[in-house]
Amino acid sequence: xxxxxxxxxxxxxxxxxxxxxxxxxxxxxxxxxxxxxxxxxxxxxxxxxxxxxxxxxxxxxxxxxxxxxxxxxxxxxxxxxxxxxxxxxxxxxxxxxxxxxxxxxxxxxxxxxxxxxxxxxxxxxxxxxxxxxxxxxxxxxxxxxxxxxxxxxxxxxxxxxxxxxxxxxxxxxxxxxxxxxxxxxxxxxxxxxxxxxxxxxxxxxxxxxxxxxxxxxxxxxxxxxxxxxxxxxxxxxxxxxxxxxxxxxxxxxxxxxxxxxxxxxxxxxxxxxxxxxxxxxxxxxxxxxxxxxxxxxxxxxxxxxxxxxxxxxxxxxxxxxxxxx
Numbered sequence: 001x002x003x004x005x006x007x008x009x010x011x012x013x014x015x016x017x018x019x020x021x022x023x024x025x026x027x028x029x030x031x032x033x034x035x036x037x038x039x040x041x042x043x044x045x046x047x048x049x050x051x052x053x054x055x056x057x058x059x060x061x062x063x064x065x066x067x068x069x070x071x072x073x074x075x076x077x078x079x080x081x082x083x084x085x086x087x088x089x090x091x092x093x094x095x096x097x098x099x100x101x102x103x104x105x106x107x108x109x110x111x112x113x114x115x116x117x118x119x120x121x122x123x124x125x126x127x128x129x130x131x132x133x134x135x136x137x138x139x140x141x142x143x144x145x146x147x148x149x150x151x152x153x154x155x156x157x158x159x160x161x162x163x164x165x166x167x168x169x170x171x172x173x174x175x176x177x178x179x180x181x182x183x184x185x186x187x188x189x190x191x192x193x194x195x196x197x198x199x200x201x202x203x204x205x206x207x208x209x210x211x212x213x214x215x216x217x218x219x220x221x222x223x224x225x226x227x228x229x230x231x232x233x234x235x236x237x238x239x240x241x242x243x244x245x246x247x248x249x250x251x252x253x254x255x256x257x258x259x260x261x262x263x264x265x266x267x268x269x270x271x272x273x274x275x276x277x278x279x280x281x282x283x284x285x286x287x288x289x290x291x292x293x294x295x296x297x298x299x300x301x302x303x304x305x306x307x308x309x310x311x312x313x314x315x316x317x318x319x320x321x322x323x324x325x
Contacts, residue, residue, distance in 0.1 A: 005061045008269070011050055014043050051268050054218070056244040059251075060226060062218040063197045067272040069279070071098050071113030071156040074196065077279035078286070079104050079111060085142055087134075091171060094135030096127045096163070097207070099142040104154070105287060107294075110146035112139045112207055113156030113196075130163040133176035136206050140180050143187060152190040152290060155207045160225065162203030177206040184209035185309075186302055190293035192286060194264070195219045195251075196271070211296075211305050212289045213259070215251040216282075217266040221259070222249040258312055261289075 018039050025032050054062075062068070075082050079102035086093040099112040116129030123129075146153050162173055184191060184207075193210035199221035215221060224232070226240035229247055233239075248254070251263045264285050271278040296304060 005058070005065070007050060007054070007058045007061070011043070011047055014039065014046060018043065047268065056220075056247075056250050056253075057226070057241040059218045060220050060240075060244050060249075062266075062270040062272075063220050065270055065272050066118060068197055069271050069275045070118070070158065071111075071115050071196070073275055074113075074156060074279055074282060075102065075111060077276060078283055079109070082111065086138070088137035088141060090137055091134045094127075094132045094138060095125055096129050096131040096159070097135035097139055099139055101142075101151070104152075104290070107290070108149075108151050110142050110151045110153045111156075112142055112153065114159040114204070114207070116158065116197075127163055129159045130161060131159065131203065131206075132163050132168045133171045133173050136162075136176040136180050139207050140176075140183055143184065147187050147189050150189060152192070152294065153187070153210075154286065154290075155191065155193045155210065157193060157195045157199045157204045157208050157221070158197035158219075159200055159203045160198055161200040162206065177202045180206040181209055185305060188298035188301060190290065190296070190301060191305070192289050192293070194282065194286070195221050195260075196282075198225075200225050209305070209309070211293050211301060211308065212261045214262050214264050214285055214289070215254060215260050216264050216271060216278075217251055218270055219251060220244075220249040221251075221254055222247055258314075 018036060021032050021036050021039070024030070025036075075098070082100055082102040084098060084100035088094070096115060097112065098115040099110070102109060102111050114129045114131065115126050117123030117126045143153055145151075162168065162177060164173075181202075191210040191212075193208045193213045195204070195208075195213075195215040197216075197219050198204075199208070199215075199219065201223050204221065222229075226244040226247065226249070227237040230239040230243040231237040233243065248257065251260065254260045255263050262285060265281055267274045267277050267281070293301065
């Protein structure tokens with residue numbers, strides 16, 4: 001099965017068995033409806049058990065699913081009249097970041113997001129969603145333009161990290177990321193960020209400084225990937241599953257820690273199961289967030305963003321237990 005995840009194997013095996021029985025009844029004079037009904041009820045119970053008890057590593061696997069919706073998928077279903085803008089006016093165009101102008105419920109907005117491919121050819125063209133410095137500079141160019149024309153900014157985060165190659169370093173990868181962080185902190189328009197898949201390190205944060213930050217239920221957001229953390233801590237990238245369990249990188253963990261504002265639910269089994277329905281779920285949170293933020297004055301938006309990040313990581317001890325503010 002395409003994109004089958006390890007923890008889903010019992011569910012998929014049962015689905016296959018049900019499909020085989022249904023196919024058999026079409027060509028045999030045998031009534032197996034009662035057996036099929038029992039298996040379908042068993043499947044419903046099994047799916048509930050599997051998808052309501054996901055471990056951090058399970059969520060990482062869903063976030064990496066090859067069919068998971070990308071920025072362009074959400075643009076297709078959430079926005080109208082999208083006009084993509086290219087290039088950073090310094091070096092070139094980086095297709096690992098998509099940026100442009102669109103309308104959201106009739107309101108002009110600027111949309112920016114990481115973009116990976118869904119097959120080998122597209123992944124090569126988009127550098128597997130890992131931006132070069134010109135990608136971040138393109139994003140910043142569009143953000144400054146949005147500020148000039150008073151357009152809200154909506155960012156979709158989905159990257160394994162900024163490209164770590166020699167060419168990226170030569171063109172100022174660290175400076176490009178740092179400048180984006182600095183500039184985004186002071187932009188006078190609403191900024192809404194949504195982690196739709198993987199959110200790794202500064203590569204994600206470079207377009208992730210927002211007034212509101214949301215995560216899809218089965219995405220992850222961290223300073224390093226589980227494999228990278230395992231390699232650093234235990235000298236074995238194969239212990240990524242163990243690292244994921246301890247790193248607090250999932251949406252429920254980060255909501256509890258105050259790093260994100262809210263969790264956007266996913267359709268059962270992951271966003272790739274029904275892109276249209278998932279876009280509708282994103283739309284509910286995005287619209288509510290935008291309606292709130294457009295009421296703020298420019299200086300209030302900057303102050304709101306400052307207070308949000310200042311408060312991340314503050315905690316108190318209550319009866320020897322850490323309580324996050």
